[in-house]
Amino acid sequence: MKKKLALIVLLISVFGFQAQSIDPLRTKDFEAQKIWVDSILNNMSTDEKIGQLFMVQAYSNLDKKHEDFITEMITKYHVGNLIFMQGTPEKQAELNNKYQAAAKVPLMIGFDGEWGLDMRLDNTYRFPWNMTLGAIRNDSLVKQFGEHLGKHCKRLGIHVNFAPVVDINVNPENPIIGNRSFGESKENVTQKAIAFTQGMQSYGVLANAKHFPGHGDTAADSHHTLPFLDFDMARLDSIELYPYKRVFDAGMTSVMTAHLSIPSLEPNTSLPTSLSKKVVTDLLQQKMGFLGLIITDGLNMKGATDYATSAEIDLAAIQAGNDLLLIPQDVPATVKLMKNAIALKTLSEERLDFSVRKILKAKYWAGLHNYKPIVLENLREDLNTVEDDLLHRELVKNSITVVKNLQGNIPIRNLEKKKIAYVELGDDSGESFVKMLKNYTKVDVISDKNLDQVLKKLKPYNSVIIGFHKSNLHPWKSYKFSNKELVWLQEIAREKDVILDVFTSPYSLLQVKSFTNIENIIVSYQNSKLAQELSAQLIFGAFGAKGKLPVSIRDEYAEGHGLITSNLSRFEYTTPEAAKLSSKKLALIDKMADTILKEKMAPGFQVLVARNGKVVFNKSYGYHTDEKRILVENSDLYDLASLTKILASLPLIMKAEEEHKLPLSASLKDILPSFTSSNKEKVTVKEILSHFGQLKAWIPFYKDTQDSISGKNLATFYRKKKSNKFDIKVAENLFLKHNYKDSIYKYIKEADQRERTGYKYSDLGYYLFKEALENQYKKPLNTLVDEEFYQSLGADRTTYLPLKKFTRNDIVPTEKDDYYRKQLLQGYVHDMGAAMMGGVGGHAGLFANANDVAKIMQMYLQKGFYGGKRYLKTETVDKFNHRYFSNEKVRRGLGFDKPQLNPRVKATCGCVSDESFGHSGFTGTYTWADPQSGIVYVFLSNRVYPTMENRGLIKSNARTKIQQIIQDAILD
Structure with missing residues (x-):
């Protein structure tokens, strides 16, 4: 024991680890919390305890057969937690009430809502992706985003939201994190994650730092395979683990363990980090001192399922030190295997109690000791408010980044001297962008299948706005230019003064070999209607640019770079409440x-x-x-x-x-x-x-x-x-x-x-x-x-x-x-x-x-x-x-x-x-x-x-x- 303690002290001195000094699941009324937890735990059978370890996926867009399956999981196998997937908020609320009524112990409801409930549910709110938020200088806005998401989760009976992503996305080719990350700067990612967490947890919703120990520098998707990270401990500590230490100190209540292969942490390269005792217990709990809830990433992902049978994976995850099994694939077999392990002494009752106690503490922290059914009236209205719209606008306004502004051409001045054309690139629509541009002056849309014809049509114009529009459907959609588009961009820029506005990931600019002829560059991050409208307004000086790049563009534009532009006192086009007017009364x-x-x-x-x-x-x-x-x-x-x-x-x-x-x-x-x-x-x-x-x-x-x-x-x-x-x-x-x-x-x-x-x-x-x-x-x-x-x-x-x-x-x-x-x-x-x-x-x-x-x-x-x-x-x-x-x-x-x-x-x-x-x-x-x-x-x-x-x-x-x-x- 003395040798183990000495090793921990040595690691702290070498790698800067600091044990978490507080239990993030401990509430202010901790004595009442302890009484509630003990009263439930002491009356649980082994089967009931094992059931608390599962968080089963539930859908609100499937048939009665699925509903009966979930009900059976709760009543027969004592499953203590659900993660809701696709569907509608109304149906989810209805099912939530039904399933809670069937549960002996209130269910903890999880949800994957990184940018809002829209990530899974129709007719709910969509806020910007993390990469967009990473461009914001004002972290209080990110905290407000967390508050709004916490309010939405609370209204829909969600107790843990699997956000924020705290992965440092240092690999532009990362196929699954990318836009889901706040960026490549460990400091910026950490600050944004803390702000978001404080906001969401202030509404009694557990935040979840993912994907431990760090999924940002992978070139593979753990949904489909086991990504390999060949980094030494010094590198991991300086980049991947950096945000975790800080968010733990800031009160992060839960962590998600990732399915990764990292030999410097787990020598068995076929064993995912999520199933590794060296990673989950030795590193996360003992060395880093995390006392909150530890949840696996989805156990239906190929990064985990290729290792063993579903039941064996579930048991290994608990033995590794995880508390909660996310999306287990075979609950009956797992219950059987765990009971057998207890009988064989490979899994102790004490170990089981340790995780169940934490789960119950988390439930108390989230208010489940005073569980009340979800009120169904006005649900959709409460999840899509005017206040959400106002915040959304501020988030997007503050994110838009002017990367290059030769001779101060942004915002556009002296309209009497301008003859402006718009050229659209990309595979998505720029209709909202063009429509808003035309609110400010005459802008002609120029298009043709032939580059020579486009250049010919552009001859009368002295300013060309090029919009690069890519799909905004989800954050892992392709952001890249085609080779043809890169040629068109350079040829147009060679002949005309250009404003290039990129409505996709800033990583798209890595493909542009030279920015010499491109006088002006704006990154708007997403091709949403709002991003298009606000970017057009920025171009004409309705408000000034404030955003900064959350990632670097080679050695030409560093992370954190972003030019400030002027407000020319032109009209801004916005919502009534943004001008202190009532939209209901204007109706x-x-x-x-x-x-x-x-x-x-x-x-x-x-x-x-x-x-x-x-x-x-x-x-x-x-x-x-x-x-x-x-x-x-x-x-x-x-x-x-x-x-x-x-x-x-x-x-x-x-x-x-x-x-x-x-x-x-x-x-x-x-x-x-x-x-x-x-x-x-x-x-x-x-x-x-x-x-x-x-x-x-x-x-x-x-x-x-x-x-x-x-x-x-x-x-x-x-x-x-x-x-x-x-x-x-x-x-x-x-x-x-x-x-x-x-x-x-x-x-x-x-x-x-x-x-x-x-x-x-x-x-x-x-x-x-x-x-x-x-x-x-x-x-x-x-x-x-x-x-x-x-x-x-x-x-x-x-x-x-x-x-x-x-x-x-x-x-x-x-x-x-x-x-x-x-x-x-x-x-x-x-x-x-x-x-x-x-x-x-x-x-x-x-x-x-x-x-x-x-x-x-x-x-x-x-x-x-x-x-x-x-x-x-x-x-x-x-x-x-x-x-x-x-x-x-x-x-x-x-x-x-x-x-x-x-x-x-x-x-x-x-x-x-x-x-x-x-x-x-x-x-x-x-x-x-x-x-x-x-x-x-x-x-x-x-x-x-x-x-x-x-x-x-x-x-x-x-x-x-x-x-x-x-x-x-x-x-x-």
């Missing part, structure tokens, strides 16, 4: 949408909600028209009508005011000298923008071009074909006389002023602002606003004259015009005056989707800043978002509409702050932003379809009722 928008469609207030529409720079709701409803042929998509364009004022004219007016080209104090004659001596010459820019300039509301210019009796368009003014004299296109096959624009300005100039002072909403001033801006900047209004704002904002779906850029099916029809153009208006501005200006008006003519409208409103909300660029000064936005004539009961700011001063007016829901601003449009559009709440709200519709007499949307106040829903959804 009431769907009910309002049903009412709008049912009562035919509009055939279709878009609703977008953002808060604090986060888009949390972006949905389309209904169809383009009442014919119900084309569903409305988020990318579809609507005629914005008067939203044009604040989305096109106003930003240019603000810019011109900053540059002293359009001062607010300037009179009309100052900005348009032709108005000198007119009845409007003294009206100021400030007054016009505030609708306080006594201008008429509008002038129906088109009526002067029609026969007053028949209403037909006069040939004097119109032609069906374009010519030099008739070149203003007002609709399909309808062209207005070239000089009629002059007539419009003449009509405005000569129009009587309103006699009464005070507020009167008017379009006329914006005809004049258009003329003044074009005179100042020597460019058409549509070109000017596109170059100054839309291109760099990434508002590529915001435009005048949409048919020049988009197909008809991209544009929602507005109205069946039976009074002027006598046709369905699709892609042609609804406003008659704007149409007579060639489709480009200061007051109307703009088309866009809700996403782009929101970008412009967010730029205003961020006081003139968006996407890393300052468009307007903070003081300019504040200056325009102010009422200058409130004493005269004018609610308007400069261009912006503001909340009503008169409660009877329904400009808003009455629930937004006085700082808020926005506008509405005649066609059924509305947008509003509130600096106080951080809310941006966009509603786009064609409520004038089939005709403008359809006023249901206006009468119902549906748009502001939705605004109220949004306000009510705020959680903070």
Whole structure:
């Protein structure tokens, strides 16, 4: 005994072993625990004790024959533990309750849920794999992951989850660990394992460190063969055993022994380490001092089954020092063999009691002394929560790793200078990635079976995003490039600036022989929908990169390498709760949408909600028209009508005011000298923008071009074909006389002023602002606003004259015009005056989707800043978002509409702050932003379809009722 003790002391000094000082299975009420354990153990027969050593696999997707088999295992063979495999949570809960009711001693339920219950069960939550988590710098997030998984396990009656994997994956060719490992760094793996364990065990679920003594540097899968590790003890201690010592000190409650062949630990190379007394008892328990529960890896694995018969393997595992036999293959034969071994004194009752006592202590630790059946109600909802979604997003956001970022090209800036293409590699879909990329700017998908054709198609582009997408089905799926893909990658990178985004293991980069021509590299680790969406957002600067490589890429990129990138204050697309909004309350928008469609207030529409720079709701409803042929998509364009004022004219007016080209104090004659001596010459820019300039509301210019009796368009003014004299296109096959624009300005100039002072909403001033801006900047209004704002904002779906850029099916029809153009208006501005200006008006003519409208409103909300660029000064936005004539009961700011001063007016829901601003449009559009709440709200519709007499949307106040829903959804 003295010699043995001296040897242990020597090993401690040489290899740094430290015996575990505490029993991780000992509870705070250890005296009560001891009483409970002793009361059960002392009343057990030998058969009952042997039964406690088994953890049999149970399925919730098999037939009654299987259920009867499990019941027999419990009642006849006294099996004390089950590991549930494939199935559904509802059925598992039902069976769990059934099997627990049949057991004399409460069953300990095991589960293999490394990345969540989804590893085995349908309709449960899937978190990222360990390799992805290994890229996270913030270990508290991994602890939260452990907490969530512990909560899920507890809810489903699971007492031990076989996680975390603590294998140090130093072998890239490892066929079974790989993505299941936190990485190649022993320190990082250990820290992540401790964080996870602390989180999960805080919910009373035993964690399990696997696969002892270390499966990370194998090139074989122990499910199919016995892997061989020819390492000496010094190497094992410095790498493989390193995390175990630390997790033991941190309170790890159980360990799984692996089926490996390691001659330096067990000279008999055919004997798996899981069955070796030298490994399980001498090393794990005595030298390393582990006092927790020791569980074998699955005894159905070839790494174990090739050694002997099932019963002999089970007996050998117990004799080696394991406490619990995972997935034994022949329980009856094992019981018989063990009883025979006890009779022959090769297995003692004391040895049996030792393991049974630990198993019972573990059951008490997990709360089974107060066993209660699983509550079946709301089970699926409890296992798939909003909080899970929030954590999942944070885990993925914090893992994405920028490996290379030449000249800081990530995030992408200066969108007005970019022409971006996307090329997909790999054998899985990148659809979610592309869809999210397109939320930020125009991105064209380029594909062809022939490389030369791809290169030819890429010639017009100056930036190419290459997504490498591999299956996300499970972590041991292939991550490798094909030889063809490697050639394509290098050839494209040789000619173009490239961002390579790898949606698979970082080990895939080991195949890339040279990174010289690849300017930018991102590792997103998995090809999940969320990883694709968030990676696209990172590329455009919605948030900055924080991840680090959990493994090294040759000697070029070390483990722990990861570049930090900037947040450009572009939209992030996320869930309502991430912006402190209630998804349940926002769901009431769907009910309002049903009412709008049912009562035919509009055939279709878009609703977008953002808060604090986060888009949390972006949905389309209904169809383009009442014919119900084309569903409305988020990318579809609507005629914005008067939203044009604040989305096109106003930003240019603000810019011109900053540059002293359009001062607010300037009179009309100052900005348009032709108005000198007119009845409007003294009206100021400030007054016009505030609708306080006594201008008429509008002038129906088109009526002067029609026969007053028949209403037909006069040939004097119109032609069906374009010519030099008739070149203003007002609709399909309808062209207005070239000089009629002059007539419009003449009509405005000569129009009587309103006699009464005070507020009167008017379009006329914006005809004049258009003329003044074009005179100042020597460019058409549509070109000017596109170059100054839309291109760099990434508002590529915001435009005048949409048919020049988009197909008809991209544009929602507005109205069946039976009074002027006598046709369905699709892609042609609804406003008659704007149409007579060639489709480009200061007051109307703009088309866009809700996403782009929101970008412009967010730029205003961020006081003139968006996407890393300052468009307007903070003081300019504040200056325009102010009422200058409130004493005269004018609610308007400069261009912006503001909340009503008169409660009877329904400009808003009455629930937004006085700082808020926005506008509405005649066609059924509305947008509003509130600096106080951080809310941006966009509603786009064609409520004038089939005709403008359809006023249901206006009468119902549906748009502001939705605004109220949004306000009510705020959680903070």
